[in-house]
Amino acid sequence: MFKLLSKIDSKMPFATAKAHCDVPCGIYDPITAQIAALTVVRMVDLIVDHNPDGNSMNAEFRNKASRLIANKEEHTEKVKHEIRVIWGDFIKEPHLEEYPQLTSIVHKIMALGSEAKQHVDREKAVELVEAVNEFAEIFWKIKGVETKRAKAPYAPNLELVYPAL
Amino acid sequence: MFKLLSKIDSKMPFATAKAHCDVPCGIYDPITAQIAALTVVRMVDLIVDHNPDGNSMNAEFRNKASRLIANKEEHTEKVKHEIRVIWGDFIKEPHLEEYPQLTSIVHKIMALGSEAKQHVDREKAVELVEAVNEFAEIFWKIKGVETKRAKAPYAPNLELVYPAL
Amino acid sequence: MFKLLSKIDSKMPFATAKAHCDVPCGIYDPITAQIAALTVVRMVDLIVDHNPDGNSMNAEFRNKASRLIANKEEHTEKVKHEIRVIWGDFIKEPHLEEYPQLTSIVHKIMALGSEAKQHVDREKAVELVEAVNEFAEIFWKIKGVETKRAKAPYAPNLELVYPAL
Amino acid sequence: MFKLLSKIDSKMPFATAKAHCDVPCGIYDPITAQIAALTVVRMVDLIVDHNPDGNSMNAEFRNKASRLIANKEEHTEKVKHEIRVIWGDFIKEPHLEEYPQLTSIVHKIMALGSEAKQHVDREKAVELVEAVNEFAEIFWKIKGVETKRAKAPYAPNLELVYPAL
Amino acid sequence: MFKLLSKIDSKMPFATAKAHCDVPCGIYDPITAQIAALTVVRMVDLIVDHNPDGNSMNAEFRNKASRLIANKEEHTEKVKHEIRVIWGDFIKEPHLEEYPQLTSIVHKIMALGSEAKQHVDREKAVELVEAVNEFAEIFWKIKGVETKRAKAPYAPNLELVYPAL
């Protein structure tokens, strides 16, 4: 995908892209969605760890289990909301033409988000992080900002795409 | 009840009712509350179906159980909020005089809503749908719009009151 | 567009579509988004009507102006949120293949929603209603439910797409 | 009204009333609604005070005006929500029979709340405080707790009904 | 602590304190946070009571357990939010100098609030009520209003600090 992006990149002067967006768009930053997606993975890890044998299913256990699930729900919703806002407000028709894969990435994020809500499935949650990373890479391309990948400085320490500032 | 309503109806010219409401009231439509009440029944059905033997009470099970209960809560609250808004903003003193049963229907919706939150009881949830239907019938009477009953086009496919457009 | 839809329709047995969705999807209904879009038009009308000469710009005036704008914002957000939920949770890959126009309708709803928030522009708000109607038509096609068009029974009385129950 | 209440009171042993409510009802307290209603009056006062001549209608002015109106809206909604919760969850059929004026007080609170949102009208806002006070008096009667009236210890220093602890 | 407070009190004329706050601060009242903290204790009691043997862990049981935990979460968040608002908006630099213990009380409320969310621990929840009471005592001192302690008129009937009106 990187190759494709840099090709497209060379055809689309960033100044133009910025000119389309800066006045109406204010501040968009996919990092909020990326952190939320990472939190979904974290919650899955904590839910799976928090699975004692039947004897210890007391009030304390249920309290924690319930909170972890609610937290997973909340952060998955945040991923979906943040991506929808950037996609709907910042991404314009010309961007969709230059990055034809963008819409299917967005739809994949919505579908993976729903699976992340419905299940306790680490693999799917990691796919969600990666889909949001792909979205972030294109976003920063459009803004004309280089990106790098680095491990997030907190568990589950997955790689996130960051602008190379 | 229908008979009673049509008697009242003949005494209360709708033009008058509309004149009281149109400017301040904007757009009120009980369908949002009706769909939410139907969703409560749906959640009860899913919660009851999702009741495996003790061995399968794992994280995946708890995740789904927790989400269904939260969803039931959210939609019951929506029923109560939507009905309160229409009752408080759209319904005026003269309507309460013409439809003296209206207030007890509204209080019944609040009470059934609380039971729907507190329990997993299909019968009560269906009563909630029916009470919201009764409210909708009076609402459309006041607006001077004919209604019909039809099965909703999604499970649990209960009858809803619709304006006959 | 109607023609195109009925062609696609004949190629896609609805039983299959329903089988994909019924268990996970619960109750989806675009009417909530449609009513919200209609409310956006209503708010534009009220904002424009509420535009007195400079002398009457007192506290009472500002109170109403402020509330109408906030109400427009809230209902536009509701349109966007409801459509995102149906698109992300109910619409699956095969539907996107059968209705290739669906994604651009969804993106158009997001973009029109942003314009409806940013401006006081009746024409754009009416386009938003129409885009949500187009979405509703495809939605009901997928569910195998006939639709009709009828004027909504409240101002601004624009045509909405309803299931023909 | 006090006389009427104490008559009813003598007919309705409080132990019974408490028996109906204690387990399901948890903690209800109308003081939250009363403080919110007082805040509505306060906001009206600040909005009216904040009404400079045309020359000073700059960004700073609009910022404050906008925030005061939003704050008024939020606290009026809180009044309505809190009263609806107590009325719908705590108040049962027998209370409605013993205090037949209760429902019309509740409907009056909803209607006054809507006026408080729609206008900048101190008189109506003060009526709202008083209607919520009346509700609080009956509430504490039902709970078997004596009440007193005292000026609230913050502007606008109107009288509130407090339990006499 | 009372002694310390009254000493400080004598050094800080209330008129001054009020002059700092009245115009910007509107209506602040710690009672909302105190009631919310009491509700946290109540929820702990109900959760602990609602702990049947394994055989009765059916849907009805899970529904109630889930709601009690969510309610505990919501009210703990309310405690933290309300205290943050008063601390951040009403409490100014001079108050912090006069009441040097104030900040550590606020931080303790935040920490106890987190424990109240994370566990089902009555002792910690009661400590939370007491910490909020301490905050309320200082708050009313700053406002120049006498306080008293009285048992709240609803279970769990713990002592709250009230202004002596």
Next chain:
Amino acid sequence: MFKLLSKIDSKMPFATAKAHCDVPCGIYDPITAQIAALTVVRMVDLIVDHNPDGNSMNAEFRNKASRLIANKEEHTEKVKHEIRVIWGDFIKEPHLEEYPQLTSIVHKIMALGSEAKQHVDREKAVELVEAVNEFAEIFWKIKGVETKRAKAPYAPNLELVYPAL
């Protein structure tokens, strides 16, 4: 301040700090608060720019003015909420002893946040960004992660503190 921090740093092995926090704290990241603070500055800039002469104070103008103010309010609240969560949940007693300035930074953020809400004052909004940056620097110190300063890749392009990944 940097000097002070590195001195404290050398006395407090990060492994210890992490041991206190990692299991309960999940994922905390001040970047969300930093972006929100930056957005506050951006909104101030847009509000100030959007200040036409009296003749153009039409509905379109008021719509934009109202939305910018609401947006400023929302993002300032977000700053305050995010900082409160990290301060209350992640920061423990030992951190407060090691970084005695932390609490006054947090209180300053609350106070600056209130001013940012109450006024349209770029200088104060920039101070808010800087206070949140100071908080972020200490946060990352506690986590044992190096930081750097870089201009944010969107207007108003102020310097933010980022972890050096």
